[in-house]
Amino acid sequence: MSILLTGGSGKTAPRIASLLAAQNKPFLLGSRQGLDAISNGHPTVRFDLSDESSWEKLFKNTQITAVYMMEPRISQPWVLMNKFIDFANQNGVNRFVLCAGTSAAIGKDGMGRVWEHLIQAGVDYCVLRPSWFMENLIEPGLATTIGKLNKIFTATQTGNIPFISADDISEVAYHALTDEKSYNCDFRILGPENLTYDQIAETLSEVLGREIEHVKLDEANRIHGLVQAGLSNYFAGFLTRLEVLASEDFEKGTSNAVERMTGHPPKSFKTFAEENKDIWLSY
Numbered sequence: 001m002s003i004l005l006t007g008g009s010g011k012t013a014p015r016i017a018s019l020l021a022a023q024n025k026p027f028l029l030g031s032r033q034g035l036d037a038i039s040n041g042h043p044t045v046r047f048d049l050s051d052e053s054s055w056e057k058l059f060k061n062t063q064i065t066a067v068y069m070m071e072p073r074i075s076q077p078w079v080l081m082n083k084f085i086d087f088a089n090q091n092g093v094n095r096f097v098l099c100a101g102t103s104a105a106i107g108k109d110g111m112g113r114v115w116e117h118l119i120q121a122g123v124d125y126c127v128l129r130p131s132w133f134m135e136n137l138i139e140p141g142l143a144t145t146i147g148k149l150n151k152i153f154t155a156t157q158t159g160n161i162p163f164i165s166a167d168d169i170s171e172v173a174y175h176a177l178t179d180e181k182s183y184n185c186d187f188r189i190l191g192p193e194n195l196t197y198d199q200i201a202e203t204l205s206e207v208l209g210r211e212i213e214h215v216k217l218d219e220a221n222r223i224h225g226l227v228q229a230g231l232s233n234y235f236a237g238f239l240t241r242l243e244v245l246a247s248e249d250f251e252k253g254t255s256n257a258v259e260r261m262t263g264h265p266p267k268s269f270k271t272f273a274e275e276n277k278d279i280w281l282s283y
């Protein structure tokens with residue numbers, strides 16, 4: 001009896017895996033990269049939402065009881081995700097934890113369609129709706145502009161974002177997957193402070209001991225910059241639209257979900273920056 005964590009090489013699944021391992025709870029990381037995924041020695045299987053034969057193989061060999069899912073970067077992801085939910089449910093899974101985002105709403109295109117399907121299927125579920133991950137700042141793209149150029153380029157202007165650590169999201173996910181009673185609701189998973197990117201740059205300047213600048217771009221220049229950096233037109237437009245929304249304080253909010261579910265407050269950005277400063281300093 002195992003918990004399947006999809007997105008095995010992503011920001012949350014490996015962290016949830018470590019929490020499960022520490023409690024001797026059986027799990028499998030599912031990744032498109034299969035055994036080659038960076039998994040700190042965690043048991044890993046090949047799982048690709050777009051390849052239904054990988055579903056069959058996985059369920060043939062293991063009894064799965066709960067699944068952690070996230071949005072893959074494919075068009076209309078809810079079509080395959082809902083098909084997979086039905087398949088998994090027919091094969092013994094009755095609890096699903098979905099990592100969505102601020103904009104998800106029941107029935108709305110995107111993760112809202114999956115949320116709606118979970119309710120209609122009558123399974124146990126929990127929808128996590130985190131704000132932006134602090135860990136985005138140590139992903140190769142942003143880590144490079146901070147580490148090499150001392151700059152952060154965004155179209156967020158002076159919008160407020162309650163940045164949240166993947167560590168806290170993962171802890172909440174761990175509870176949603178393993179607590180005896182399923183929550184069957186959604187949780188906004190937010191960090192302790194609403195921060196503008198100017199404030200993020202200020203904290204980074206303090207922690208790194210050199211000036212980091214937030215460069216505010218308009219929509220067209222932001223898309224152009226992302227495409228120049230190698231993103232597809234589609235994905236550059238998608239990310240920029242999220243930033244423009246954030247400039248209008250779409251992300252802004254407060255929530256005590258992390259404290260309620262884990263018993264401790266969410267990590268502050270200052271702590272995150274201190275923990276990760278060597279990454280930016282290594283450039």
Ligand SMILES: NC(=O)c1ccc[n+]([C@@H]2O[C@H](COP(=O)([O-])OP(=O)(O)OC[C@H]3O[C@@H](n4cnc5c(N)ncnc54)[C@H](OP(=O)(O)O)[C@@H]3O)[C@@H](O)[C@H]2O)c1
Nearest residue numbers: 007008009010011031032048049070071072099101132133
């Ligand atoms: N990053 C943020 O700031 C943020 C904010 C709010 C909400 N979210 C939500 O959090 C979740 C994770 O987002 P993220 O962008 O930060 O990504 P991430 O943690 O880096 O993980 C995304 C993972 O999705 C998996 N994946 C992609 N295509 C797949 C496919 N066809 N089949 C199976 N797995 C596939 C990949 O894992 P493998 O390559 O190992 O298969 C990838 O590592 C998403 O649902 C996103 O909407 C993110």
